[in-house]
Amino acid sequence: MRLMIAAAVTALVALASLCLGKVVLSPLAVLRALFGEGDQSLVFIVEQLRLPRLLLAALVGAALSVSGLILQAIIRNPLASPDLLGITSGASAAAVLYLSSFAAVLGQRFIPLAAMLGAGLAVLTVYLLAWKQGASPLRLVLIGVGISALLAAATTFMLVFSPLSTTLSAYVWLTGSVYGANWAEARALAFWLLALLPLLVVLSRQVMVQQLDDGLARGIGVRVEWLRAALLMVSVALAGAAIAWGGAMAFVGLIAPHIAKRLVAAGFAGQAAMSALSGASLLMLADLAGRTLFLPLDLPAGIFVAVLGTPFFLYLLIRQRH
Amino acid sequence: MSAIASRGLTLGYQRQTIIEGLDIELPYGEVSVLIGGNGCGKSTLLKSFARLLKPVQGVVLLNGADIQQKPTAVVARELAILPQMPVAPEGISVRQLVSLGRYPYQNWMQQWSSEDEAMVARALARTGLEALAERPVDSLSGGQRQRAWIAMTLAQDTGIVLLDEPTTFLDLAYQIEVLDLLRELNRGEGKTIIMVLHDLNLACRYADHMVAVHQRTVFAQGRPDDILTEALVKTVFDLDCRVIPDPFFGTPLCIPFGREAPP
Numbered sequence: 001m002r003l004m005i006a007a008a009v010t011a012l013v014a015l016a017s018l019c020l021g022k023v024v025l026s027p028l029a030v031l032r033a034l035f036g037e038g039d040q041s042l043v044f045i046v047e048q049l050r051l052p053r054l055l056l057a058a059l060v061g062a063a064l065s066v067s068g069l070i071l072q073a074i075i076r077n078p079l080a081s082p083d084l085l086g087i088t089s090g091a092s093a094a095a096v097l098y099l100s101s102f103a104a105v106l107g108q109r110f111i112p113l114a115a116m117l118g119a120g121l122a123v124l125t126v127y128l129l130a131w132k133q134g135a136s137p138l139r140l141v142l143i144g145v146g147i148s149a150l151l152a153a154a155t156t157f158m159l160v161f162s163p164l165s166t167t168l169s170a171y172v173w174l175t176g177s178v179y180g181a182n183w184a185e186a187r188a189l190a191f192w193l194l195a196l197l198p199l200l201v202v203l204s205r206q207v208m209v210q211q212l213d214d215g216l217a218r219g220i221g222v223r224v225e226w227l228r229a230a231l232l233m234v235s236v237a238l239a240g241a242a243i244a245w246g247g248a249m250a251f252v253g254l255i256a257p258h259i260a261k262r263l264v265a266a267g268f269a270g271q272a273a274m275s276a277l278s279g280a281s282l283l284m285l286a287d288l289a290g291r292t293l294f295l296p297l298d299l300p301a302g303i304f305v306a307v308l309g310t311p312f313f314l315y316l317l318i319r320q321r322h
Numbered sequence: 323m324s325a326i327a328s329r330g331l332t333l334g335y336q337r338q339t340i341i342e343g344l345d346i347e348l349p350y351g352e353v354s355v356l357i358g359g360n361g362c363g364k365s366t367l368l369k370s371f372a373r374l375l376k377p378v379q380g381v382v383l384l385n386g387a388d389i390q391q392k393p394t395a396v397v398a399r400e401l402a403i404l405p406q407m408p409v410a411p412e413g414i415s416v417r418q419l420v421s422l423g424r425y426p427y428q429n430w431m432q433q434w435s436s437e438d439e440a441m442v443a444r445a446l447a448r449t450g451l452e453a454l455a456e457r458p459v460d461s462l463s464g465g466q467r468q469r470a471w472i473a474m475t476l477a478q479d480t481g482i483v484l485l486d487e488p489t490t491f492l493d494l495a496y497q498i499e500v501l502d503l504l505r506e507l508n509r510g511e512g513k514t515i516i517m518v519l520h521d522l523n524l525a526c527r528y529a530d531h532m533v534a535v536h537q538r539t540v541f542a543q544g545r546p547d548d549i550l551t552e553a554l555v556k557t558v559f560d561l562d563c564r565v566i567p568d569p570f571f572g573t574p575l576c577i578p579f580g581r582e583a584p585p
Contacts, residue, residue, distance in 0.1 A: 205428070208411055208418070209425060211410075211411030212408070212411065212422070213408065215369070216404075216405060218372075218394075219372055219405070220423060220425040220478060221398025223394055266411060266414045266415065266458075
């Protein structure tokens with residue numbers, strides 16, 4: 001029931017994002033443009049400019065949010081998020097390295113690949129360093145924080161020694177932006193996420209038992225280490241892809257799952273669906289704010305994620321107190 | 323054949339040896355209680371019985387076969403363990419928690435069967451939690467919460483249940499409630515119960531078989547009447563006491579002396 005309301009809200013947010021912008025359209029005009037009717041310039045604005053950008057924002061938000069939900073379960077810590085385990089910082093360092101060293105020759109189209117590689121390498125390093133007869137959640141977090149700090153320092157270092165133009169484009173990427181998204185990007189991310197979906201379904205039963213302590217989980221016959229590694233891989237793949245195409249969008253992966261957990265009862269399937277919806281809505285709203293509030297400026301969505309997400313989260317927490 | 327046995331069992335962490343060369347037999351269908359001072363290794367021993375700790379040397383036999391050789395799911399269908407102070411996933415309901423006990427019966431193909439459903443319902447009924455089934459575990463009282471955990475081990479439908487100090491942090495009434503429940507499960511359904519307890523007098527009352535762990539091995543084992551003596555308490559706990567028969571239950575009752583000499 002609540003999922004349906006959330007889905008309706010998400011759809012409304014999507015419709016609003018299609019309507020608003022430099023050119024304000026009525027919902028009816030948007031719907032007609034979606035079917036290719038009416039003024040062709042409006043059709044172009046809706047179908048080629050706003051829709052792919054909207055879809056990319058929704059997919060990035062949903063992927064980051066579900067990734068955060070899984071990480072919070074396997075790390076057994078409400079503060080866990082893709083930012084904490086080196087996923088974001090690994091992707092950032094790799095992207096900035098690419099922008100400063102290779103972009104001049106190869107162009108910007110390989111940034112997603114570099115970012116994904118960076119995320120994967122960073123988490124692999126964290127996992128291997130955390131291994132001590134198994135990778136305990138606590139060691140994963142501590143080493144993740146350490147590696148993240150190290151990579152952030154490396155990123156800053158590279159930025160300082162890069163020409164200003166590189167620094168600017170890197171900075172927009174680091175804030176997280178879906179500016180100038182096209183269909184190819186939205187489709188690439190959508191395919192990637194669709195490929196991960198079956199894995200997510202198969203592993204969904206494992207997410208709940210990961211939240212038990214290791215003794216209990218092994219007591220009921222869970223192969224804890226294997227499944228923790230598998231779930232970690234899935235969440236890295238989700239967040240890595242999202243960051244690859246959406247930039248280092250901080251905070252979505254932390255706050256959207258928490259919003260979802262306040263809205264639906266425990267149970268992975270429901271919480272994952274709700275997380276995906278809340279992450280998608282949050283990012284679509286953030287991008288809508290970014291491109292309409294300061295017209296003619298088009299600001300990165302990453303700026304508005306915290307501005308929009310935090311008050312709503314605090315509202316939910318305070319309401320629950322009574 | 324014993325429910326759980328060990329041969330030449332040596333346990334330890336890094337370079338520290340906790341248990342050395344232990345042979346032990348824990349009988350089928352009885353309530354066995356491990357006692358001993360803090361840090362004597364009784365919890366470590368219990369962990370090794372549940373395969374949570376790999377022996378440095380020797381073997382643990384579960385229903386007659388080496389536990390390390392058995393597949394994880396098979397172990398989880400023969401034996402359930404409730405560690406000390408277990409932590410429940412955030413926001414989980416009692417029914418969801420109890421359902422986790424059915425994990426070893428499920429796989430990729432077989433997700434949730436009517437038998438799973440029936441076992442969960444039975445575990446809830448057996449522990450008197452039907453009315454609380456939809457409540458979040460976080461909202462329960464200490465005694466109710468411990469019953470929910472025990473219900474989870476019941477849903478696991480194993481012949482053997484291990485519990486590490488199941489009464490810690492419960493008030494006296496809840497302690498008795500939990501121990502009564504465990505004894506009922508033993509008497510009524512023939513479950514083998516093996517647990518660590520700190521309260522010697524309750525241990526004497528509820529144990530069929532008592533094992534005193536001391537200095538990396540078993541100091542004494544047998545019926546509480548036979549083994550719990552003033553000499554044993556002096557050696558194992560370094561405590562002066564008087565042991566008298568419990569006026570109501572007849573089991574040994576240990577009255578500890580403090581610094582104050584007895585009158």
